[in-house]
């Protein structure tokens with residue numbers, strides 16, 4: 573694919589880039605991080621310590637000005653409010669862009685970024701890393717095998733006992749400040765939940781009804797609890813996200829016409845219907861074959877560093893295939909659209925609202 577390593581720059585040297593991206597880059601011989609920009613002095617000092625040969629900048633504009641000629645891509649890991657601005661500037665300089673979720677905080681920004689990437693023929697790729705959790709990969713394989721038949725409904729629950737914190741040297745609670753985050757748990761975690769639902773139901777949703785609240789409205793201006801029901805062409809998805817749970821975990825269920833998958837962090841249970849002799853009219857006419865497995869997926873490590881390698885392989889592959897309108901990017905756009913429409917639904921007493929066409933016109 574590439575004889576020489578890809579040369580990248582990181583913008584935002586906070587939690588996810590220092591704990592989740594950098595360690596994964598440093599393990600690879602096919603990528604070299606040659607520059608970093610961060611607005612925070614202490615974070616720049618830490619970047620210098622981790623990457624002594626890299627050029628360190630206070631401002632992404634200066635980094636792009638001085639380094640673009642020697643770069644292939646930029647990795648954006650700042651809070652969401654700046655993603656679109658930084659991505660446009662990098663595309664303008666002819667760089668490919670790997671961008672943390674959510675791609676943007678506004679639908680119009682996502683659309684404009686997608687058309688920019690298309691027009692300059694560069695890859696814009698979101699960090700949709702939950703697809704790379706080993707147990708989630710296993711769900712995909714089971715669905716593909718046909719074992720549980722066509723999927724008709726899914727539930728995705730994400731329980732957190734607090735909002736995720738940013739590094740202490742900067743603004744650890746930026747996720748609770750709308751001007752930085754663009755929203756609360758739906759904006760922060762919603763993308764992960766939604767792109768998995770799209771994948772399992774094999775389509776984009778056509779309507780959504782949502783409800784949310786903020787149990788810490790005295791201190792913060794973003795929601796900490798969010799529930800929504802999404803209508804898909806072939807079924808429903810029920811999503812629930814909370815930062816005020818008593819535990820940190822995910823519980824997903826996937827219901828197919830011949831069986832079901834239940835996931836509780838690393839534990840996965842696959843139940844498949846087996847017809848027994850006799851008339852198929854009562855519960856007793858069906859037996860369940862149940863398989864239980866434990867698939868270590870490192871859910872408690874919020875850096876998800878173990879999932880980054882195969883995500884980066886996908887980004888590289890999209891560059892190789894010149895896939896300017898890649899599926900992950902389409903998913904990212906749909907995520908922002910569903911999140912924005914969910915906010916409107918919640919503000920309108922949970923009125924069900926249609927989602928614009930699944931086809932992204934760019």
Ligand SMILES: NC(=O)c1ccc[n+]([C@@H]2O[C@H](COP(=O)([O-])OP(=O)(O)OC[C@H]3O[C@@H](n4cnc5c(N)ncnc54)[C@H](O)[C@@H]3O)[C@@H](O)[C@H]2O)c1
Nearest residue numbers: 584585586587588610611612615649650672673738739742
């Ligand atoms: N995919 C995942 O699993 C995952 C996990 C955590 C965070 N994230 C995403 O990563 C991004 C960063 O989150 P985090 O938890 O690392 O936050 P963080 O607060 O720990 O880090 C943000 C860093 O960006 C720097 N920064 C802020 N504005 C900047 C700017 N304009 N230019 C340069 N540097 C700037 C800050 O100084 C800080 O060092 C967010 O988009 C978040 O949603 C994704």
